[in-house]
Amino acid sequence: MTTTTCDYGCTIYGQHYSDCDGRDEIRECRGCLPRPAERDLRLCFACVNKTRNALAAVPGVVSWLRHVADLAKPPSSARLSDDIVATTDPSHSTVLHPAWLDADELESVIDSWISVIRAEHPNRRNMAGPNTDTFPGSANLWIDTHWIYLAMTDHAADFRGQIVGHVATLRHRYPEPDSAAPARPVNKPCPRCEHLTLVHQPIRYQGDETRIECTNDDCAAVLNDDEVTLIHYNAPTEAA
Ligand SMILES: [Zn+2]
């Protein structure tokens, strides 16, 4: 049986092809051996993990962007003095804040992947769609139950790249003052890359377990039980 490697092109930290001496002309090679894909999937564990974290963040990011756009609205015309005629020029009133447009775009990215799943999933005929009334609140939960299908197909790398990329860009562009349930730093070196880059991820979806992850992008480890024991980290008890 051949091992499939991650379609996104991930490599294993510190592991190299036999003809790699650890550098190229320009810089150090941190690892060039492709990272294996998860069983039956075309993405590695780190991509699976990042994609699910990004999906979980979508509703929060969208409502934050809507909030940012609302705060930036000019005062309503009712508060203008009588001398100033409230503008009824439609081109004026339909100027939307960039954050609002970015939220729309993120929703349409989610929407387009829902369409792909609903068009191509082998079980599509028996599949109920997401409840669009509560979009995107339930849409991302819906995708979370079905996206594994995407991760088994040619779409895997595209899907992962789009979802993770969009969420990261928007979070960077519109930083939230205090996002709910942030990852907690774990003050122990990562057993794989030895950097002080471990974080304790809170539970994002019901049924998930808490995870200790490495935020060093080259490593991107998700610690297994043995490794968690090894670092002697006692997880604080999580509120349900
Ligand atoms: Zn290398």
Ligand SMILES: [Zn+2]
């Ligand atoms: Zn990967």
Ligand SMILES: [Zn+2]
């Ligand atoms: Zn690490």
